[in-house]
Amino acid sequence: MDGIKSKDRVKEHGEVFTPDSIVNDMLDLVDKEVNKDNMWEYIDKTYLEPSCGNGNFLIRILDRKLEIVQKLPREQWELGLVRAVASIYGVDIQSDNVSESRNRMIELIKSGSVDILELKGKEKQGFHFEKFNLTIELENVLNFILNKNIQHGNCLTGNKCVGYQDETSEPMMFTEYVWNNENVTCIGHTLQDIEINTTEDKFNNNGKYVNYMDIRTLNFEYKDTYAEDEEYDF
Ligand SMILES: C[S@@+](CC[C@H](N)C(=O)[O-])C[C@H]1O[C@@H](n2cnc3c(N)ncnc32)[C@H](O)[C@@H]1O
Known part of the structure; x- marks a missing residue:
């Protein structure tokens, strides 16, 4: 069955995955609003997929x-890769979807690109083509970020889930990464912070839609930084 895992899951969670061709068309629309010439701006642009399923949009x-990262000078690829991953956020209420999303993102980095799902067997249609050779240290950093950014929770309440889909009373924290050359500070936001700070600003002065998923302009409630043993030298 294309696009669904089971009828029960469709019934219980409305779980139907978006076909890749539609994902692409939608992202083409988003890309029209983004300046690809400013490569770091493109790489750092933040996205939050609040019901990410198994990651069709995220990958x-x-x-x-990553296509843009590979246009940077080689010595900046590693930092570009980390910043690209760090600016993508996802939430799903079902734990298997959360792990699949994380795994597919890592696999994408290693494999060079995504196949168009409906055109299996045909030429690759993805955007970045060179594989990133991950050292163990770099893979650990990416997994650390993916574990923070792709969360198991309920996007309606903003709370974390445990087990398969059991909601807790603990809020999910979304980590903002503030880059200062090659150093990073991590700042936590609740989903409520993000929503409160952005609903009024949905349209800017020109009537242009401002992506409500952009969390860079917020005031922060609390701050945490990488623990000593999680520091990484880029
Ligand atoms: C229609 S599917 C879309 C999946 C993905 N966005 C895509 O387009 O392929 C909806 C997803 O939302 C998840 N979901 C349903 N209720 C949710 C909630 N309250 N919080 C977070 N995720 C939820 C489901 O588990 C399912 O994976």
């Missing part, structure tokens, strides 16, 4: 960012 967003 395509990442694939497009």
